[in-house]
Amino acid sequence: MTRIRFIGLGNMGTPMVRRLATAGHEVAVDDIDRDRVAQLAAATPGVHVAADLARDWASVVITMLPTSAIVESALEATGLVDELERGTLVIDMSSSEPARSRSLAERLRAKGLRYLDAPVSGGVRGAEAGTLAIMVGGDAEALESAMPMLEAMGRRIVHAGGAGAGHAAKALNNLVSAASIVATVEAMRAAEAFGIDPATFVEVLNGSSGRSVTSEQKAAQFMLSGSFGSGFPIGLMSKDVSIAVDLATSLDAPIELGAHVAGLWRAATERFADEDHTRMYELLTEVELAAQEAGR
Numbered sequence: 001m002t003r004i005r006f007i008g009l010g011n012m013g014t015p016m017v018r019r020l021a022t023a024g025h026e027v028a029v030d031d032i033d034r035d036r037v038a039q040l041a042a043a044t045p046g047v048h049v050a051a052d053l054a055r056d057w058a059s060v061v062i063t064m065l066p067t068s069a070i071v072e073s074a075l076e077a078t079g080l081v082d083e084l085e086r087g088t089l090v091i092d093m094s095s096s097e098p099a100r101s102r103s104l105a106e107r108l109r110a111k112g113l114r115y116l117d118a119p120v121s122g123g124v125r126g127a128e129a130g131t132l133a134i135m136v137g138g139d140a141e142a143l144e145s146a147m148p149m150l151e152a153m154g155r156r157i158v159h160a161g162g163a164g165a166g167h168a169a170k171a172l173n174n175l176v177s178a179a180s181i182v183a184t185v186e187a188m189r190a191a192e193a194f195g196i197d198p199a200t201f202v203e204v205l206n207g208s209s210g211r212s213v214t215s216e217q218k219a220a221q222f223m224l225s226g227s228f229g230s231g232f233p234i235g236l237m238s239k240d241v242s243i244a245v246d247l248a249t250s251l252d253a254p255i256e257l258g259a260h261v262a263g264l265w266r267a268a269t270e271r272f273a274d275e276d277h278t279r280m281y282e283l284l285t286e287v288e289l290a291a292q293e294a295g296r
Contacts, residue, residue, distance in 0.1 A: 001024050001025055001026060002025045002026070002059060002060055002148065002149060003025075003026045003028070003057060003058040003059055003060070004020060004025055004026065004027045004028070004058055004059075004060045004061070004062055004149065005027075005028045005030065005050055005055075005057070005058035005060070005061045005062070006020070006027050006028070006029050006030070006050075006061075006062045006064070007029075007030045007031070007050075007061070007062065007063045007064070007065065007074050008030075008031060008063055008064035008065040008074075008094070009029060009031040009033065009036050009037065009040060009064075010031075010064065010066075011124050011127075011231040011232075012064055012120065012124060012127045012231075013031075013064035014036070014040060015124065015127040015128040016064060016093070016120075016127050016132075016153050017029055017040065017044070017047060018044055018047075018128075019127070019128075019130045019152050019153045020149060020152050020153065021044050021045065021046035021047050022152070023148070023149075023151075023152035024046070025046065025148075025149060025152070026046055026048070027046060027047050027048070028047075028048045028049065028050040028052075028053050028057060028058060029041060029047055029048070029049065029050055030050035030051070030074075037049055037050070037051075055080060055083040055084065056083055056084055056085050056088075058088070059085070059087075059088055059089065060088065060089045060090075060091065060146070060149065061075070061080070061084065061088060061089070061090045061091070062091045062092075062093055062149075063075065063090075063091070063092045063093065063094055064093045064094055065094045066094065066095075066236065066239075067094070067096070067097075067239070068094075068096040068097045068100040068101070068104075070094075071092055071094050071096055071104070072100070072104060075090065075104075075108075076107070081108060081111055081113060082111070084111075084113060086111075086112035086113070087112065087113070087114065088113050088114070089113075089114045089115075089116065089142055089145065089146060090108055090113055090114065090115050090116075091115075091116045091117075091118050091146060091149075092104070092115070092116070092117045092118070092119075092167075093117075093118050093119055093120055093134075094119065095119050095167065095170055095171065095174070095236070095239070095240050095243070096117065096119070096167045097167065097243055097246075098117075098137075098164035098165070098167045098168040098171070098243070098247055099164065099247075099250075101117045101137065101163060101164040101166075101167045102162075102163045102164040105117075105138065105163035105164070106163075114138075114139065114142045115138055115142070115163060116136055116137065116138035116139075116142050116143060116146055116163075116166070117136070117137040117138060117163060117164060117165070117166040117167045118134050118135070118136045118137075118138075118146070118150060118166050119134070119135055119166055119167055119169075119170035120132040120133065120134050120135075120153070120154065120170075121133040121135070121170065121173060121174075122154075123230055123231055123232060124230070124231035124232075126154075127153070130152060130153055130154070130155070131154065131155040132153055132154035132155065133154060133155070133156045133157075133158070134150050134153070134154040134156070134157045134158070134166075135158055135160050135165075135166040135167075135169040135170050135173070136150070136157060136158065136159050136160060136165075136166045137160050137161055137162060137163050137164050137165035137166035137167060137168070137169075138162065138163050138165075138166070139162075139163075140159065143159055167243075168247055170240070171240050171241075171243040171244035171247060172244045172247070172248075174237065174240035174241060174244065175240070175241050175244035175245070175258050175261065175262075177213065177214070177237075178237055178240075178241045178261050178262075178265055179257065179258070179261045180212045180213070180214045181214050181218070181277070181278075181280055182261060182264055182280065182284070184205070184210075184212060184214040184215055184219060185223075185280055185281050185284050186284065187201070187205075187210070188201055188202070188219065188223075188281070189284065189285075198219075198224055199220065199224055202215055202219045202220055202224070205219070218230060218278050219281075222276070222278040223278050223281035224281075228275070228276040228278050228279045228281075228282075229276060229278075230276055230277065230278050231276070232276065232277050233273065233274055233275065233276060233277060234265065234268045234269055234272050234273060234274075234275050234276070234277045234279065234280070235269045235273035235274065236277075237265055237277040238262070238265035238266055238268065238269040238273075241258070241261060241262045241265050242262055242265075242266070244258060244262075245258050245259055245262045264284075264287055264288065267287045267288075268280060268283060268287045271283070271286070271287070
């Protein structure tokens, strides 16, 4: 059993906490939404309100927050890292910026703390089922000590490299996912215009070389059903794609297609930031027009 301080109870963080508690870990939760903190602690054995405990109660701190800036604020601006015991392991499971993650790792190391970046893929359903894919950056020894916790939340755990490598891998993965969504939606719309039923075309994709996570797990379930409830907003997808493009640009790596895809998702964010990212099925025509206008 490990004592964990978990910061960030959004769509992903809340089910991840439940998985940790079910696996027998003691979890102290923290979030700006105090009602959510109280409700989760009251309803889940093994979960506590972090504010009720000493800051050095936990030997592991996990963050699941929207941006690098918010992660840094939660850890450093609040003074939390200055009160942790030496050797405490900090795991950032957010979708953060790789260069900032490396810098954060160095600052924490100077305070005697250990660090891993361990962003996830698999959506809310994966978080609820404990089947997330987890991409890890950081020291192999720190990863070994974190494995019982990561295995409670994920099925496939890949050590991508040193600090920041997990966040780089996650952003680049989401670039591929974002491009796949755009390509799939464009093809679905073209098929429909030709008179092919969209559901039939999805069957074609899933039995052919165009098959993807988008076609298998999003097209029928969230797009054609009209539910648009995957739990991942357009704005967060756009943020991750921008991180990937900025990373590639800083490394002088080719990113022509990625840059175009990023432009489409930025245009979507400007209009529909809080909408589920699967609404790209409804919004693509308007988004493409907006991106064209922005590029003129």
